Amino acid sequence: WDAFGLPAENAARERRVHPAKWTYENIANMRVELQRMGLSLEWEREFATCQPEYYRHQQKLFLDFLKAGLVERKESWVNWDPVDGTVLANEQVIDGKGWRSGAPVEKKQLSQRFLSITKYAQELLDAPDKLDRWPERVRLMQANWIGRSEGARLAFSLDGSDETVEVYTTRPDTLFGMSFLAIAPEHPLAAAVSARDPAAERFVAECCSRGTSEATIETGEKLGYDTGLRVKHPFIPDVTYPVWIANFVLMEYGTGAIFGCPGHDQRDMDFARKYGLDVTPVVLPPGADPATFSLAKEAYVGPGTIFNSGFLDGLEVDAAKRAAIEKLEKLGVGQGIVNWRLRDWGVSRQRYWGCPIPVIHCDACGVVPVPDDQLPVRLPDDVTFDRPGNPLDHHPTWKHVDCPACGKPARRETDTFDTFVDSSWYFARFCSPTAGVPMTKAAVDHWMPVDQYIGGIEHAILHLLYSRFFTRAMKDIGHVSVNEPFAGLFTQGMVNHESYRGADNRWLYPEEVEKRTDGSAAHRETGEPVTVGSVEAMSKSKRNTIDPGAIIARYGADTARWFILSDNPPDRDMEWTESGAAGAFRFTQRVFRLAEALDGVRAEMMPDAFGSAGRTLRRATHRCIAAVTEALEGFAFNVAVARLYELANAITDAERAAPEPGLAWARREAVETLARLGSPMMPHLAEEVYARLFPDNGHLVAELAWPEAEPALLVAESVTIAVQVMGKLRATIEVAPNAPEDIVLAEAMADPNVAKALEGKRVVKRVHVPNRIVNFVVAG
RNA sequence: GCGGGUGUGGCGGAACGGUAGACGCAGCGGACUCAAAAUCCGCCGAAAGCAAUUUCAUGUCGGUUCGAGUCCGACCACCCGCACCA
Numbered sequence: 001w002d003a004f005g006l007p008a009e010n011a012a013r014e015r016r017v018h019p020a021k022w023t024y025e026n027i028a029n030m031r032v033e034l035q036r037m038g039l040s041l042e043w044e045r046e047f048a049t050c051q052p053e054y055y056r057h058q059q060k061l062f063l064d065f066l067k068a069g070l071v072e073r074k075e076s077w078v079n080w081d082p083v084d085g086t087v088l089a090n091e092q093v094i095d096g097k098g099w100r101s102g103a104p105v106e107k108k109q110l111s112q113r114f115l116s117i118t119k120y121a122q123e124l125l126d127a128p129d130k131l132d133r134w135p136e137r138v139r140l141m142q143a144n145w146i147g148r149s150e151g152a153r154l155a156f157s158l159d160g161s162d163e164t165v166e167v168y169t170t171r172p173d174t175l176f177g178m179s180f181l182a183i184a185p186e187h188p189l190a191a192a193v194s195a196r197d198p199a200a201e202r203f204v205a206e207c208c209s210r211g212t213s214e215a216t217i218e219t220g221e222k223l224g225y226d227t228g229l230r231v232k233h234p235f236i237p238d239v240t241y242p243v244w245i246a247n248f249v250l251m252e253y254g255t256g257a258i259f260g261c262p263g264h265d266q267r268d269m270d271f272a273r274k275y276g277l278d279v280t281p282v283v284l285p286p287g288a289d290p291a292t293f294s295l296a297k298e299a300y301v302g303p304g305t306i307f308n309s310g311f312l313d314g315l316e317v318d319a320a321k322r323a324a325i326e327k328l329e330k331l332g333v334g335q336g337i338v339n340w341r342l343r344d345w346g347v348s349r350q351r352y353w354g355c356p357i358p359v360i361h362c363d364a365c366g367v368v369p370v371p372d373d374q375l376p377v378r379l380p381d382d383v384t385f386d387r388p389g390n391p392l393d394h395h396p397t398w399k400h401v402d403c404p405a406c407g408k409p410a411r412r413e414t415d416t417f418d419t420f421v422d423s424s425w426y427f428a429r430f431c432s433p434t435a436g437v438p439m440t441k442a443a444v445d446h447w448m449p450v451d452q453y454i455g456g457i458e459h460a461i462l463h464l465l466y467s468r469f470f471t472r473a474m475k476d477i478g479h480v481s482v483n484e485p486f487a488g489l490f491t492q493g494m495v496n497h498e499s500y501r502g503a504d505n506r507w508l509y510p511e512e513v514e515k516r517t518d519g520s521a522a523h524r525e526t527g528e529p530v531t532v533g534s535v536e537a538m539s540k541s542k543r544n545t546i547d548p549g550a551i552i553a554r555y556g557a558d559t560a561r562w563f564i565l566s567d568n569p570p571d572r573d574m575e576w577t578e579s580g581a582a583g584a585f586r587f588t589q590r591v592f593r594l595a596e597a598l599d600g601v602r603a604e605m606m607p608d609a610f611g612s613a614g615r616t617l618r619r620a621t622h623r624c625i626a627a628v629t630e631a632l633e634g635f636a637f638n639v640a641v642a643r644l645y646e647l648a649n650a651i652t653d654a655e656r657a658a659p660e661p662g663l664a665w666a667r668r669e670a671v672e673t674l675a676r677l678g679s680p681m682m683p684h685l686a687e688e689v690y691a692r693l694f695p696d697n698g699h700l701v702a703e704l705a706w707p708e709a710e711p712a713l714l715v716a717e718s719v720t721i722a723v724q725v726m727g728k729l730r731a732t733i734e735v736a737p738n739a740p741e742d743i744v745l746a747e748a749m750a751d752p753n754v755a756k757a758l759e760g761k762r763v764v765k766r767v768h769v770p771n772r773i774v775n776f777v778v779a780g
Numbered sequence: 781g782c783g784g785g786u787g788u789g790g791c792g793g794a795a796c797g798g799u800a801g802a803c804g805c806a807g808c809g810g811a812c813u814c815a816a817a818a819u820c821c822g823c824c825g826a827a828a829g830c831a832a833u834u835u836c837a838u839g840u841c842g843g844u845u846c847g848a849g850u851c852c853g854a855c856c857a858c859c860c861g862c863a864c865c866a
Binding site for chain 2: 141167246260457574580584589641643644645721769
């Protein structure tokens with residue numbers, strides 16, 4: 001149970017219930033639901049991430065990471081809600097305001113802990129090429145997120161000072177096209193300027209309050225402030241350029257500063273045109289005339305030859321990049337580097353309901369790791385949520401401890417881990433869930449990697465990337481032997497449903513809403529009108545969720561399972577509808593009746609020969625084995641279900657056939673197969689049917705090997721061949737399997753309808769695909 | 781802006797380049813019943829025809845092929861991810 005996190009804390013604040021109580025009650029409810037569904041889970045391995053028995057090992061892993069140099073402490077910018085006194089995730093900032101308090105969100109710098117995921121950037125980027133059972137889409141999303149780029153880092157000297165400003169660029173070839181240098185509002189140099197320039201301070205403050213919210217990005221308005229500072233060009237020292245603070249420069253990417261080349265970067269172009277800065281083209285498109293080539297509003301980003309650029313003139317873009325980097329390195333002002341979009345993973349959260357970060361702050365010794373023998377650092381139970389901010393911070397005694405190093409009074413860290421940490425290694429813990437260490441080597445070597453991982457596409461980036469990083473880090477400190485945690489990945493689609501709002505604008509659960517025949521909707525009890533919202537992913541906050549318990553209560557678990565699997569391919573999003581549930585229930589009843597009809601028919605030796613109905617049924621049975629097996633292996637559960645319906649229909653046909661030797665045996669075989677192939681979907685019914693057919697067997701279907709098709713029965717007695725004339729179907733003929741071509745063609749031409757279509761035409765080509773199709777190509 | 785995906789009956793969806801619409805849901809007609817429920821049988825893309833059958837049809841337009849829902853190109857619509865990433 002991934003059990004730590006914000007929802008529990010919100011429940012605590014809204015309903016005055018302790019997060020632990022709320023969480024364990026939810027777990028209890030969900031456990032009952034999973035058990036009622038009859039899922040084959042190994043409950044001996046159950047645990048919840050909020051149990052000290054779990055998170056103590058997470059704390060140990062963290063300390064191992066710390067020792068291995070995989071943890072850093074850095075200042076970082078966060079979204080700060082001044083009313084709630086807490087840090088907000090980006091998703092919790094709505095239109096620049098805190099989602100709960102509605103207060104304008106501020107940017108604030110906090111000292112946070114970071115896991116060094118960027119040390120593994122190249123490996124994390126490369127390895128998915130070999131994960132051939134991962135969806136291509138997810139591999140691409142991971143690669144884009146990691147975002148490798150090659151370029152140069154170089155230092156610009158400030159005119160009249162010893163200081164420099166570092167920039168990162170992927171286009172060192174365009175350095176001669178520079179017309180300004182721009183820094184992010186959060187850049188240290190911007191702070192220095194602000195200290196003596198109130199107008200600059202106001203500009204920076206405005207940028208920070210607006211942040212990089214969607215509103216600013218959408219309007220795309222580029223805003224800048226000229227600091228009055230100037231920097232020297234690395235290649236032409238006597239020329240200087242203005243230094244601007246610009247809202248479109250991101251502190252988090254590269255160095256937080258760029259050199260502006262309006263001719264060959266659209267953003268720089270927009271900025272230059274707005275503030276009247278120079279635009280010098282330095283890349284000449286193929287075929288363009290250097291004397292007349294100019295740029296108006298569109299930057300040129302294509303290939304070409306460098307000009308207006310001193311020693312780079314005449315080189316192609318790629319060669320110029322190399323030459324520029326070489327020169328920068330020779331001058332000692334820069335070098336070629338690989339840059340990553342991926343940033344280190346900030347794991348500190350100023351929250352109560354999470355795993356405590358096991359370090360202690362001592363005025364004398366600095367940051368001291370909690371010694372292993374003092375783990376776990378337990379969350380205190382006696383906390384209150386009557387004040388904004390982190391309850392751990394307000395707790396009267398919890399954070400006061402003695403320094404493990406010097407023994408003097410010190411403070412516990414009150415931050416907890418991002419809950420993504422909890423889910424980044426649980427799969428390894430499952431291998432040895434009760435071990436006194438995070439995981440035992442023998443167990444993880446036996447089980448890992450996970451053969452088949454299943455999850456929603458919403459986890460395509462963060463959860464999977466973090467787990468991949470954790471696995472590599474755990475390998476480096478000797479816990480596991482594998483590099484990648486998940487050998488196969490299947491991403492299931494989301495289940496969507498309409499959402500409903502009542503008269504008071506509160507969200508309503510679907511079961512509270514009654515649909516009227518005229519299409520309108522009303523509250524089931526009060527009769528008040530209900531606004532029907534869009535069909536969207538089920539979420540607790542919008543209450544558009546369905547409790548499978550209702551179907552289980554009405555029809556039973558097998559019907560619920562059968563129905564859920566029967567309609568949609570599982571990788572596709574679907575809209576939940578119960579319209580097929582009754583049909584699924586009918587089918588479960590029908591399967592039972594098919595078995596009941598065999599009561600009194602004893603299991604005898606397999607007959608030597610079968611009549612035609614028996615042979616037909618046996619072929620259907622064995623074709624079904626092959627088809628269902630293939631469908632299940634490909635996660636096409638809906639197709640597997642369809643094949644089982646076909647088998648049921650074939651059994652019904654056989655029931656109506658005239659009695660013949662061996663037919664009863666064939667029916668028993670078919671019903672047994674139906675139960676066994678259906679057992680993953682409807683296990684309880686399968687066991688009941690099987691026990692009825694073989695009361696003395698003493699085995700469960702679940703214990704039996706998967707059925708295997710007899711190859712001889714997969715070959716049809718006769719095949720239907722489609723006959724086309726010029727690609728249009730004119731008839732179908734029945735022939736023996738693998739019939740000789742001349743016989744097939746003769747029979748095809750003998751068909752009256754085919755003959756009619758061929759009348760008066762000359763056949764110029766005969767296409768024959770054995771057992772499938774004949775096509776006559778005619779002329780005239 | 782960049783990247784990816786999807787588009788097939790009234791609905792959910794099947795379909796190694798080879799009979800488009802398997803299977804289910806809904807619907808219509810019938811049997812059984814005093815009646816209902818349950819069950820069973822039949823029909824069920826569109827148009828024409830008494831019928832055999834014919835024509836059209838997998839978002840649009842084109843191409844490759846004996847043959848295209850499937851492969852290729854362009855476009856349209858919707859969905860998802862990332863996004864002033866230098």
